[in-house]
Amino acid sequence: MSGEPLLVVRNLEAFYGPIMALRGVSLDVPAGRIVTVLGANGAGKTTLMKTISGVMDPEKGEIRFEGQNIAGAEPDRVVRSGIVHVPEGREVFPLLSVAENLRMGAFTRRDSAGIAADEELVYSYFPILKERRAQAAGTLSGGQQQMLAIGRGLMARPKLMLLDEPSLGLSPLLVSEIFHIIGRLNREQQVTMMLVEQNAKVALDAAHFGYVLELGRIVMADSAEALKQSKDIQEFFLGVRDESPRGQKRWKQRKTWR
Numbered sequence: 001m002s003g004e005p006l007l008v009v010r011n012l013e014a015f016y017g018p019i020m021a022l023r024g025v026s027l028d029v030p031a032g033r034i035v036t037v038l039g040a041n042g043a044g045k046t047t048l049m050k051t052i053s054g055v056m057d058p059e060k061g062e063i064r065f066e067g068q069n070i071a072g073a074e075p076d077r078v079v080r081s082g083i084v085h086v087p088e089g090r091e092v093f094p095l096l097s098v099a100e101n102l103r104m105g106a107f108t109r110r111d112s113a114g115i116a117a118d119e120e121l122v123y124s125y126f127p128i129l130k131e132r133r134a135q136a137a138g139t140l141s142g143g144q145q146q147m148l149a150i151g152r153g154l155m156a157r158p159k160l161m162l163l164d165e166p167s168l169g170l171s172p173l174l175v176s177e178i179f180h181i182i183g184r185l186n187r188e189q190q191v192t193m194m195l196v197e198q199n200a201k202v203a204l205d206a207a208h209f210g211y212v213l214e215l216g217r218i219v220m221a222d223s224a225e226a227l228k229q230s231k232d233i234q235e236f237f238l239g240v241r242d243e244s245p246r247g248q249k250r251w252k253q254r255k256t257w258r
Contacts, residue, residue: 094138
């Protein structure tokens with residue numbers, strides 16, 4: 001994977017209650033790239049995101065962002081360093097308007113002119129939000145709330161955006177639209193992206209590099225294109241079944257991925 005890593009995670013261990021959710025996870029996210037982490041429910045994907053963003057504390061390991069160790073840092077410090085976490089399930093402020101939600105994303109900033117300009121930038125990517133800027137966020141559709149959650153994250157001017165299951169609960173058409181905009185933000189605004197997904201096809205189509213997380217461990221790491229060609233990925237994430245004896249054996253060995 002080319003490029004100097006913006007984010008470096010090394011030997012990360014974390015617990016979710018009494019359960020060890022991350023078991024020595026190491027990965028790199030280079031500046032300007034989209035990196036995806038694939039895995040089934042319970043693999044540790046959300047725990048990984050929460051630990052990077054400071055919502056959860058690691059038990060062991062390093063999280064270096066732009067060369068600084070931020071492992072165990074408070075979430076507000078992580079945001080100020082340039083990392084924004086768009087959580088699973090969107091989590092907008094339902095009683096606040098669309099515009100008020102966006103301004104909440106800029107809570108660390110004091111440049112009012114820049115905030116106003118960035119609000120217009122968000123509206124240029126998500127025109128429906130401008131139409132509904134006075135509407136309560138809780139009355140938006142699921143796809144519109146996902147757009148709002150991403151837009152709110154952009155208001156912090158992030159260097160790295162963590163996207164947790166952006167396709168969750170959305171129709172295929174909306175998923176395609178959301179991932180198209182994710183790609184545009186990466187190319188046009190130079191926002192580095194790390195996204196975790198169960199929808200492997202859209203994630204690998206958007207990403208430059210990918211990791212596969214299984215039961216808290218990284219079990220595969222390669223370019224997105226190479227992962228798409230992997231028999232394991234095709235069988236366990238893309239639904240392309242190899243019915244040969246060798247394929248059947250591999251299915252039994254890796255059935256925990258589902």
